Structures are given as structure tokens and as C-alpha cells.
């Protein structure tokens with residue numbers, strides 16, 4: 409089996425839901441406490457074994473490229489002042505992996521953005537992680553790692569899914585699958601539908617921003633016509649691929665924070681703040697105090 413060495417992170421969307429902040433700051437650069445969302449996503453890929461990462465950006469997103477570069481002037485200032493913690497922190501992004509960028513010139517959908525990764529990926533399975541979403545499974549395992557394990561057991565593409573309430577079904581790709589005997593939370597997929605109305609949805613299991621894909625997806629993407637909302641949808645390409653070869657879903661038990669949405673962004677800050685030793689206690693007592701007044 410080929411190891412998973414490469415990850416693709418689309419980060420080209422406008423971030424409309426967080427305007428006006430995203431007028432000049434890409435949504436992926438907004439900090440969760442002190443770390444940009446995109447760094448947390450890159451760290452998840454690295455932790456799952458990836459050494460090469462392609463981030464797909466668009467106009468107005470050069471802050472991401474600067475962030476994963478060195479900053480010699482700032483490094484020199486921090487060095488002179490003996491601020492070694494900060495020095496390490498600003499060097500870290502450039503040291504995480506071999507990170508490259510490509511630009512999507514027109515907003516033609518997630519599928520179109522992913523197709524730009526074809527040459528980078530070549531003939532290997534790869535992780536696809538949406539750059540504005542943080543996922544955490546309850547048992548502390550990284551979701552990307554769960555997908556790698558599921559791929560190793562089944563030798564087919566794997567998509568992370570989680571159940572969603574009926575009223576949210578039309579916001580997601582929804583899958584239909586059958587449980588794989590002997591494997592908890594793993595389904596063999598029959599089909600996937602992008603943002604169906606609840607009455608057309610085959611289940612309530614929603615695609616949740618992490619995928620482990622095989623390179624054949626690019627052949628299907630190249631043939632995919634604009635679908636839902638006039639965009640080229642990766643879900644449509646994956647449905648075609650699932651007809652030709654086994655594809656799987658792995659159900660996640662945890663939390664998904666769409667940091668591109670206002671509420672998701674606030675929740676991600678609170679949750680990750682509670683996990684940080686440097687603020688856990690104070691933040692928890694603040695939340696308890698606050699809860700009594702609500």
C-alpha cells in the first residue's frame with residue numbers, strides 16, 4: 409500500500425459569512441486564540457503523516473503564503489530580545505512540511521479547485537482537508553488519522569461523515585452506505601448527493617470536510633459538469649468514482665467547527681481555549697460564571 413504523504417487544502421473561498429473581517433483577512437487566517445485556522449488544518453495533515461501539502465488559494469489570499477514563509481526581520485528582532493517562545497512559534501509554520509501554493513482563478517466550485525491539485529498529487533492517494541474547518545474527534549484522535557487507518561483497512565477512498573439534523577441536510581453532501589461488517593463506524597458507499605432537500609436525502613450522514621481520496625477522482629472531476637449552485641462539485645465526481653470502485657465513509661464522533669461561519673468561529677475559540685493548559689482554568693470559570701447569568 410502506498411503511504412499517504414500528500415495533502416491538498418482548498419482555501420480559495422471568499423469567506424462571505426465573516427464579512428467585514430474577511431474583506432482584507434482571508435478567513436483561513438483568522439486566529440483560533442493565537443493560531444490561524446489554516447495552521448491547525450496543516451498540523452492535522454502533518455500529524456497524519458503528510459510531508460507535502462498543496463494549499464489552493466485565490467486572489468487576495470497572499471497572507472497565507474507569507475504566513476508559511478520565513479520572516480527574517482521579525483525573527484532577528486525576537487532573537488535580539490531573547491523572546492525564544494515567540495521565535496519558535498513564528499518559525500513553526502515554515503517548518504511543518506513542504507508547503508506549496510496554487511491559485512484558483514475563477515470561483516467555479518470545490519471540485520474545480522481540487523482539480524488544480526492533479527499534477528501535485530500524481531499517482532498517489534491523498535488527504536483533502538477543507539482549509540476553513542476544524543474537526544476534533546471526542547477521543548482525541550485526529551480525523552485525518554482515522555481516515556488513513558480506514559484506508560489501510562479497506563484500500564479505497566474514505567470520506568469523513570457525521571450525522572446532521574434534518575434542517576441542516578441541504579447544506580451538505582449526504583451519503584448513502586451500508587455498514588462494513590466487523591468495522592465500527594465504517595460504511596461502504598452506494599451514492600453521494602450534494603446538498604439534497606431532506607426529502608430526497610438518502611440518510612442524515614453528511615460529508616464533513618475531510619476526505620482520503622484516490623487519484624482516479626481527477627479523471628471524474630475533469631468530466632464533471634457544473635452541478636448544485638452552478639459549481640463543479642467534488643461530490644458529483646465522487647459519486648461516479650463510487651460506481652466504479654469501492655468507496656467508504658467513516659463516521660466521526662466529535663465536533664466540527666466551520667470557522668468560516670460566525671457561530672462556528674466563536675465555538676472553535678471556546679473549545680480550543682478549554683483545551684489549552686495556559687488558559688483552561690480561567691476560561692472554564694468564566695464560562696461557569698457567565699452561564700449562571702444566562
Ligand code: G1P
Pocket residue numbers: 518538579580581582602603614615616617618641642643
Ligand atoms: C462542501 C462540500 C459538501 C460538504 C461541506 C462540508 O460544501 O461540497 O459536500 O458537506 O463542504 O464539508 P461547502 O460548505 O463548501 O458549501
